[in-house]
Amino acid sequence: MTGKTRCGWCGDDALMVRYHDKEWGVPIHDSRELWETLVLDGFQAGLSWRTILHKREAFRAAFKGFDPAIVARFDDGDVERLMADPGIVRSAAKIRATITAAHIYLDMMARGEDFAGFVWGIAGGAPVEGDGHIVASTPASEAMSRALKARGFKFVGPVIVHAWMQAVGMVNDHARDCFRHAEVRTPT
Numbered sequence: 001m002t003g004k005t006r007c008g009w010c011g012d013d014a015l016m017v018r019y020h021d022k023e024w025g026v027p028i029h030d031s032r033e034l035w036e037t038l039v040l041d042g043f044q045a046g047l048s049w050r051t052i053l054h055k056r057e058a059f060r061a062a063f064k065g066f067d068p069a070i071v072a073r074f075d076d077g078d079v080e081r082l083m084a085d086p087g088i089v090r091s092a093a094k095i096r097a098t099i100t101a102a103h104i105y106l107d108m109m110a111r112g113e114d115f116a117g118f119v120w121g122i123a124g125g126a127p128v129e130g131d132g133h134i135v136a137s138t139p140a141s142e143a144m145s146r147a148l149k150a151r152g153f154k155f156v157g158p159v160i161v162h163a164w165m166q167a168v169g170m171v172n173d174h175a176r177d178c179f180r181h182a183e184v185r186t187p188t
Helices: 012-024 029-044 049-064 076-083 092-110 115-122 139-151 156-166 179-184
Strands: none
Touching: 012 049, 029 049, 029 092, 029 115, 029 139, 029 156, 076 092, 076 156, 139 156
């Protein structure tokens, strides 16, 4: 789109290119934002990220800005409302998993445990440089998946978690020749 070399997965879809160029792989340390991205990646299970990204604003509206305190109060009526919303992925299991994830997030906060500190601690505390090989999961994503599942999170298998870890900058998996690889690289 601008003559720059990018990761091949973003293709020429304008929204995907903008996401790649501005967001993907940039380390996120805000707990609520990490939680939102984890939930959205859970909705991706069985689908493409392009589908979720194109529905992201509708998801944000439907889930009240992904405010965990609001989402935790969702009830069966809210599940019905969300199941009728054509702007989002209508999966009762994923919607209920999001409500459960809000409860888990709030429980962690109530115990004085920061979600960002928890997940970044599992990830080793700093971004890891990918080696340029495309893989579906890694030992790190398997460990993160186990830790999240132990807390009660759903739709957090190692493949989804690896995609999430890439997206939130825990792993710099931009292709070596992508212009963003050096821009998001962890200083050595």
